[in-house]
Amino acid sequence: MxxxxxxxxxxxxxxxxxxxxxxxxxxxxxxxxxxxxxxxxxxxxxxxxxxxxxxxxxxxxxxRVSTPYKLVSRENHPERSTVHVSGVPIGPGTVTLIAGPCAVETPEQTLDAARMAQAAGATLLRGGAYKPRTSPYAFQGLGEAGLRILADVRERTGLPIVTEVVEAQDVPLVASYVDMLQVGTRNAQNFGLLQAVGAAGKPVLLKRGMSSTMEEWLMAAEYIAQRGNLDVVLCERGIRTFETATRNTLDVSAVPVAQRLSHLPVIVDPSHSGGRRDLVLPLSRAAIAAGADGVIIDVHPRPEQALCDGPQALVDTDLGELAQVMRDFPPLLGKTAAAALTV
Amino acid sequence: MxxxxxxxxxxxxxxxxxxxxxxxxxxxxxxxxxxxxxxxxxxxxxxxxxxxxxxxxxxxxxxRVSTPYKLVSRENHPERSTVHVSGVPIGPGTVTLIAGPCAVETPEQTLDAARMAQAAGATLLRGGAYKPRTSPYAFQGLGEAGLRILADVRERTGLPIVTEVVEAQDVPLVASYVDMLQVGTRNAQNFGLLQAVGAAGKPVLLKRGMSSTMEEWLMAAEYIAQRGNLDVVLCERGIRTFETATRNTLDVSAVPVAQRLSHLPVIVDPSHSGGRRDLVLPLSRAAIAAGADGVIIDVHPRPEQALCDGPQALVDTDLGELAQVMRDFPPLLGKTAAAALTV
Amino acid sequence: MxxxxxxxxxxxxxxxxxxxxxxxxxxxxxxxxxxxxxxxxxxxxxxxxxxxxxxxxxxxxxxRVSTPYKLVSRENHPERSTVHVSGVPIGPGTVTLIAGPCAVETPEQTLDAARMAQAAGATLLRGGAYKPRTSPYAFQGLGEAGLRILADVRERTGLPIVTEVVEAQDVPLVASYVDMLQVGTRNAQNFGLLQAVGAAGKPVLLKRGMSSTMEEWLMAAEYIAQRGNLDVVLCERGIRTFETATRNTLDVSAVPVAQRLSHLPVIVDPSHSGGRRDLVLPLSRAAIAAGADGVIIDVHPRPEQALCDGPQALVDTDLGELAQVMRDFPPLLGKTAAAALTV
Amino acid sequence: MxxxxxxxxxxxxxxxxxxxxxxxxxxxxxxxxxxxxxxxxxxxxxxxxxxxxxxxxxxxxxxRVSTPYKLVSRENHPERSTVHVSGVPIGPGTVTLIAGPCAVETPEQTLDAARMAQAAGATLLRGGAYKPRTSPYAFQGLGEAGLRILADVRERTGLPIVTEVVEAQDVPLVASYVDMLQVGTRNAQNFGLLQAVGAAGKPVLLKRGMSSTMEEWLMAAEYIAQRGNLDVVLCERGIRTFETATRNTLDVSAVPVAQRLSHLPVIVDPSHSGGRRDLVLPLSRAAIAAGADGVIIDVHPRPEQALCDGPQALVDTDLGELAQVMRDFPPLLGKTAAAALTV
Missing domain, CATH: 3.30.70.1140 (Phospho-2-dehydro-3-deoxyheptonate aldolase; domain 1)
Known part of the structure; x- marks a missing residue:
């Protein structure tokens, strides 16, 4: 100092x-x-x-001349970490594809989306049962019924599940159903929730707050780590800027910067960054090329009927191209697609 | 549409x-x-x-050609509302001064700060018992012990209390002690918390999220209103921009804009906006001149020992000037200082 | 360092x-x-x-531990400066009202607007003959014909003129007609233009760039000062942020911050900050209350016919209220309305 | 409408x-x-x-329901354009590498940097003779002497030259020396300069303003096009946001978005976006993966002696990796490295 x-x-x-x-x-x-x-x-x-x-x-x-975060800093832990989610690695050696519907709506829609995800190379299934929505009049998710659907789809597909939890008091319930807990952008500084997921004994996917600086993001991870949980994956999902052509501005530089400051894996959410289907593949390529350890992508069998964020979901006809990205790009970065490792 | x-x-x-x-x-x-x-x-x-x-x-x-918020919109409720906090009005006819320490630290410090607040014309006491802090290593507040100190100081000074609540599960406890519940900037889209304070039966001070648009801020208020609580006071506290000369950028235009879109009262927090003591008085004047229905200000008897945000707290020697602002400016806006009404 | x-x-x-x-x-x-x-x-x-x-x-x-600007810094020049524009002071002792049409369109419109300005207490006339417009298809100003109109209106009203210059090569011509040269927000880092106005021998009104930090703004002033011209007035006019409810976000904190860092006078443009007529008076009050040394305001006799920025111009029926602001607020800040000094 | x-x-x-x-x-x-x-x-x-x-x-x-830009819009010109710079293509079929020193300092430094550029696969040489600098005390470029050095290096290496021009009055002189004129971020709305380069008869590299929206950027291109010059290449170079970990925030989404809205080629400047050497290669990969039609990169033989932006220049030991990027990535996007075409 x-x-x-x-x-x-x-x-x-x-x-x-x-x-x-x-x-x-x-x-x-x-x-x-x-x-x-x-x-x-x-x-x-x-x-x-x-x-x-x-x-x-x-x-x-x-x-200040030293970093305020200690446990997640790379200074004291030079080697980058790999987080394992029920056997699926996320880390420096791989590019992991997490895919699924933005929101769990019905058993059929969730299963169909999971099959789509798998076809594209996904090794983890995403899907929201608790949806934080700007409007109180919008669909807020199915809650525990959604968790049961997810668990059932996991049984049928073998895909471990990532789902968002929005309140500290829900953490034990959600953790009892799923493989990885997600903290969303609006809760990036909900410190009680961070501490609760830190204590839950499951890996955590921590989205960057839409106006979090790099330091605030890593301090949020530090809150989780401080409760004894170092299985944290950082997820860049676009920041808020003056530009309105995209829903958020994907800060692709955050990938190499966070990887230099922290040993934790860093993935990217191209679906919520851009908010538009036609940007998902270009931004996925960019993320992987920048060194991201994975991408998390919305897919939906019938996006025009989606109850949440339909316009940004990939559809059937996009899956071939996504699979190709997952096949062609990781090797150029010295990485393997995670699928290859788990088969 | x-x-x-x-x-x-x-x-x-x-x-x-x-x-x-x-x-x-x-x-x-x-x-x-x-x-x-x-x-x-x-x-x-x-x-x-x-x-x-x-x-x-x-x-x-x-x-969209109509507003997505209904209950807090001024379209269906053209007259601006006044919220009463244990008898103290916040609304179009008055300028209310809320003051006190950023964090409750000791009984003495809290009482001293409350006396300072009162001397400057405050009719409500602010003070934090639960502090959301960027770092897990920083002072997080005294919790219920802090609430007891606040209740005791209320008894000795007669000042109703405003305090922040950070988790939905704490709402009943906090509401049992205090007169007004505050939702902070980091929880501006913590929808579970918004619903909980909406159901608690106490007036709510809703800070704008540091990157909330006007619409998101009003939708957050709609979450509270939807649970049957229209006693919501909006509080502009600075937004996040590229400028680093101040801690946040006070969006003073938000005062007249929010007052035109919503019937709810709008106040300003000049302490957290600027983050510097020397800006508190200029920004307080600006807020009141822009039409704010009140200001909420940090004061501290010994800021160099403060456990939180000491550098932005007003000190003893600033109080005379603050009292003068509260006396001179409201009449120019056709308003009374709230103190006058309650005496 | x-x-x-x-x-x-x-x-x-x-x-x-x-x-x-x-x-x-x-x-x-x-x-x-x-x-x-x-x-x-x-x-x-x-x-x-x-x-x-x-x-x-x-x-x-x-x-860096010292400021990179030297000539405009307050460190070596603790007393705040007053700039005189053909006898009209802008500085710490006064609040100067500059008003007029956004663009000079016709002799009648300009004269009418000047009379409106004067009626509200303005002691300087603004009006654009060279208009930097986002679209090449929009009205770009009358050029020298506009300067002649301004000079003629000055003769009839006695109001010294402030006008924008957009290219270095136009500076001598524009300077030969007017009393004060304005550099607009889009040219805040057009260094050739800054140097040219620095050498022109007339006072300069320097608008802040829409994404200029405090330091960049003061460095732009330093470019002018370095050419021997310290008669620079800084003008905050709103910065670019994520908020779209207003055209720009008025950074009202910039007034006291810039006054602490620099000895130069600081004024505010509430018309371009908000971009809406209904915000001009609240933001003018806020600016003066924050300590601004003046305000610069668009007025137009027939705004629905304006070729540029009509929706933000004050009209006849607003002038009484503006005059009242100029009468009531400056004394509270220990200042005089500039009009009083020149009569 | x-x-x-x-x-x-x-x-x-x-x-x-x-x-x-x-x-x-x-x-x-x-x-x-x-x-x-x-x-x-x-x-x-x-x-x-x-x-x-x-x-x-x-x-x-x-x-508005239609775009305000006509000539550069893709609506009336669905096929994407290729701009040729003295024979070197920039457009949808290729990925063009433009490299060279940020500023021309000496003949030796410029020639060494050009050789480095060529070794990495560059087919165009960048180098600044007129440098817009935030501080009037910083090195401002060699002016015409720098242009002569560039012309000499072109003769020795065969690389056509891209250089920045900062004032309208300099355009004819600069255009007489170089192959492509660059308009920098600080001049993105210097409309006189845009019109002057539009009339100069040379291709133009138009950097995005650091706070330009997509629409403002395309309107700036429209200014150039309106003067009869459609040989405009758009260059994303990072926007200004709240994040300070990088010098600017590379808006990588701007690549596909601009390519959908406009038929003009779009390239990326990873050097100025990140402002750090260690980010140049990750961001170059990301840009190309997102579909950029080229990248423009600072290289310097002795960056610790650079008079401008040394810390972001690639050095000798980085060139092999850059050449590999240029070899491996374009084919994945269905593009050729421009070098291949010109040999």
């Missing part, structure tokens, strides 16, 4: 700051310049609050 | 769209232009999903 | 960095921590390029 | 709107609904100003 004093700071201001720092057991090195005095801190600064230091008289700025 | 067909749309495409619309009991008026065909819908369109229509063959765009 | 070395940096890396720094005549203080080494620089760092240092082996981050 | 009347609109309001529309020679179809009246316009609406209509009494909203 570096404390920059303002030009108006007196020796007394500097001395007070140094005192506060030292009383927290941290060493302070003072460099006096022509215009500014800089106080460099060395030691364990976790007990020092940057914001409070910034509020002290004479202080102009406080700059 | 207006459906715009693309230049490639055939008569069959148009007929299919019209069929879907009519089967939902809605009338469809078709206007054929040189380049485009437009289908205007008349009737109750709540059962039609814009996104699904957009996914139909030949459809280029679907535009 | 502070250079933070990465955890992987060797002693050789640090030595190389120190060598580069010292060869630029700057002192380097090295603080070795447990995880990081920090190099604090003291001296004249203007010859060091932060970006190049950041590219050196072992360097993790380079942080 | 569709005009939505507000719930308060009277029959007289509707009649006035219809009158204005019809007097512009456009047909108006009125649909009266329960809550709203909608006026659909059919015919040539280019003479109607949406903003002015929006300002009329009773009007709630005006929605």
């Amino acid at each position: 570096v404390i920059v004093m303002g030009p108006e700071a007196t020796s007394a201001h500097v001395a007070t700051v140094v005192g506060v720092v030292q009383s927290a057991g941290v060493e302070a090195f003072v460099s006096k310049g022509v215009q500014r005095t800089i106080v460099g801190l060395v030691g364990d600064v976790t007990q020092l609050d940057a914001a409070s230091l910034r509020g002290m008289a004479g202080v102009r700025d406080v700059m | 207006v459906i715009v067909m693309g230049p490639e749309a055939t008569s069959a495409h148009v007929a299919t769209v019209v069929g879907v619309v009519q089967s939902a009991g809605v009338e469809a008026f078709v206007s054929k232009g040189v380049q485009r065909t437009i289908v205007g819908l008349v009737g109750d369109v709540t059962q039609l999903d814009a996104a699904s229509l957009r996914g139909m063959a030949g459809v280029r765009d679907v535009m | 502070v250079i933070v070395m990465g955890p992987e940096a060797t002693s050789a890396h640090v030595a190389t960095v120190v060598g580069v720094v010292q060869s630029a005549g700057v002192e380097a203080f090295v603080s070795k921590g447990v995880q990081r080494t920090i190099v604090g620089l003291v001296g004249d760092v203007t010859q060091l390029d932060a970006a190049s240092l950041r590219g050196m082996a072992g360097v993790r981050d380079v942080m | 569709v005009i939505v009347m507000g719930p308060e609109a009277t029959s007289a309001h509707v009649a006035t709107v219809v009158g204005v529309v019809q007097s512009a020679g456009v047909e108006a179809f009125v649909s009266k609904g329960v809550q709203r009246t909608i006026v659909g316009l059919v015919g040539d609406v280019t003479q109607l100003d949406a903003a002015s209509l929006r300002g009329m009494a009773g009007v709630r909203d005006v929605m």
Whole structure:
């Protein structure tokens, strides 16, 4: 941590700051310049609050020089991690395809979508039973009935299940049905939920908040990790910007950046990023080419009847092209499609 | 609702769209232009999903022409509402000052802050017992012990209490202690929490999400209203933009815009918007001048020791100026400072 | 400047960095921590390029601790400046109203608008003869014919003129007609134009770029100042954000922030910020209340016939209210309406 | 165009709107609904100003249903275009690599960088002689001396040259030296410059403004096209968002979106998007995988000595990997690396 004093700071201001720092057991090195005095801190600064230091008289700025997340950081864990979801790997050696319907609507629709997913090379099934919707008048998901459908489809297809959980109190129930818990973008800073999924003993798919910085996203992962769960997969799903041509702006740079800062696997959701069917394949290619460890994609047997996000779901005629992407691109990145590993 | 067909749309495409619309009991008026065909819908369109229509063959765009929020909209409720918090009004006739510490730390600190608030003209006390923090290593609030401190300070000062609740399961407990429940920016789309506070029988202070559009913010209020609670106060607290000179960017236009779209009162949080003490007073003046029905402000007796957001809290020497703002500005807007009404 | 070395940096890396720094005549203080080494620089760092240092082996981050703008900074010029435009002051002691039509269309329309402006208390006339328009098919302004109209209206009303110039080569011509040159938001980083207006010998109204950070805005002012012209007035006019309810998002915090960082006057354009007539008065009040040294407002005698931005122009029936704002608000901020000074 | 009347609109309001529309020679179809009246316009609406209509009494909203850009739109020109730069194609059949130094510094540095570019498969040389810099104290480019160096290097390497021009008055001089003119992000709405390059008779590389919407970007291209020049290549180079982990946020979705809206080729600048060397290759792969028709990349023989943007330049040891990207990825997209075509 570096404390920059303002030009108006007196020796007394500097001395007070140094005192506060030292009383927290941290060493302070003072460099006096022509215009500014800089106080460099060395030691364990976790007990020092940057914001409070910034509020002290004479202080102009406080700059952190180490990362605030520890458990998910790559600094102390240089090797990238692989998370296993009921045997399916997500990590540096593979490109995993997770696919399925945005929302579970009926047993038939879910099974049909799962078959589509499988045909395209998916090794994990996604599907929402609890849907966070902007409008209280929109379809909110089938709840536990949806979880039962998912479990039944898993039995028939062999695909482990990823599903979203939206409330801390639902975590035990949802975890009892599924293989991986998803935390959605609107709950990216719902800390109670993060702690609950951290304690649930299942891998977690953590979507980036639509306006989360890289650091906030990793701090959200740290909340999960702190409860003893390091099986966290980060998922970039588009951020909110001024551009309205797409539903969100896919921040494809987030893939290599997050992989350098954290050891956790990083995947991409091209369906929710773009919000348009015609963007799903180009963005899937881009994600994998940028190094993503997987993609999660909406598919629907009859999207015009979908109760949620139909316009972004891939349909039957797209599956061949998706399968081709999954076959051609991973090897160029030195990766295998996850399907190959599990067969 | 207006459906715009693309230049490639055939008569069959148009007929299919019209069929879907009519089967939902809605009338469809078709206007054929040189380049485009437009289908205007008349009737109750709540059962039609814009996104699904957009996914139909030949459809280029679907535009809503009425608001998706009904209960909080000003269209059906032209007169602006006043919400009463244990007798204290927040609404079009007044400018209410809510003040107190960001976090409840000790009984002494809370009481001192409440006295400061009162000296500046506050008629409601703010104070956090449950603190959503970006870092799992930061102070997370005292929980129920904090609520007890707040209740005790209310008894000694007579100030009704506003406090944040962060999890649906905590709502009954928190509601049993306090006068108004606050939903914070990170939970602006935590729909389970919104429904829980909607059912709790206490007025709600709903902060805007840091990346919520005007429509998303009002839809969040609609979630609360739909559970039978129309005592909702909207609070603008800064949005996330590219600018880093301030912690967030206060969207002061949101005050008149929200007041035109909704009948609910709208207040501003200048402390969290700017994140800097020296901005609190200028932004408070700006908020009131823009027509805000109140402001909510951090004050702290010893901000350099604050466990949360110390650098943005007003201190003793700022109170005279704040009191002056509360005295001078409301009359220019045809409003009274709320204090005057309750004495 | 502070250079933070990465955890992987060797002693050789640090030595190389120190060598580069010292060869630029700057002192380097090295603080070795447990995880990081920090190099604090003291001296004249203007010859060091932060970006190049950041590219050196072992360097993790380079942080500037002093401002990159010198001439417009308040650090070396603590007293806030007043700019005089043909006798009309813009600065800390006053609130100046600049008003007029967005675009000069006809002599009658311009004269009528100028009379409206004057009736509301304006002491400077705005009006565009060169209009930068998003579409090549939109009205682009009358050019020199418009300047002649403005000069004629100045003669009849006594109001000095502010007008936009969009190309460096037009600066001498425009400067020969008008009292103050405006640089628009789309040219906020058109450095050739900034240098040309810097050399023209007339005061400059510098609008903030729609995505300019505070620092970029002040650097644009520095370009003008560097050519010997310190008569620069900064104008906040709304920034680009995700919110679409308003044309731009007025960053009202920019007023006090820019006034703390720079000695230059800061005014606000509420017309272009909101893009809606019904927001102009609330945002004008907010701007003045935040401490703005003036506001610049579109007025039009017949806005439904306006060739540019009609929907945001104030009309006859708004003028009384605007005049009242100019009378009531400045005294609360310890300021005078500029009109009073010039009469 | 569709005009939505507000719930308060009277029959007289509707009649006035219809009158204005019809007097512009456009047909108006009125649909009266329960809550709203909608006026659909059919015919040539280019003479109607949406903003002015929006300002009329009773009007709630005006929605365009056709694109405002005509010449660059794909609607009237379904086949995607190929632009040839002195024989080198940029278009749907190829992936073109443009590489070179950010700034021309010396003959040696430029020649070395050109050799590096060529080794990696580049068929066009980039290099800046006029550099728009945020700070007036930063290196601004060598000007005409830099152009001479570029021309000399072209003679020695055979690589046609792309260079930025920053002022309209410089266009004839720059065009006399180089093969393709670049308009930079800060000049994306410098309309005089756009018109000047439109008239210069050379292909144009048009970077997207850092806060330009898709529509504004295409309107900028329309400015060039309107002067008779359809040899325009669009270049996505990152947009400004809240995320600070990268210099800009590469909007990779802009590639397929722009290609659907416009027939012009679309390339990507991964160097300026990310601003970091370690992101250049991942983002290049992502861009090509998303369907980009080329990439433009900074290379520098000695980046630690670069006068501009050294930290983002690729170095010698990166070239093999870049060449491999150019060899492996284009075939997966059904494209050829442009090099193959020109040999």
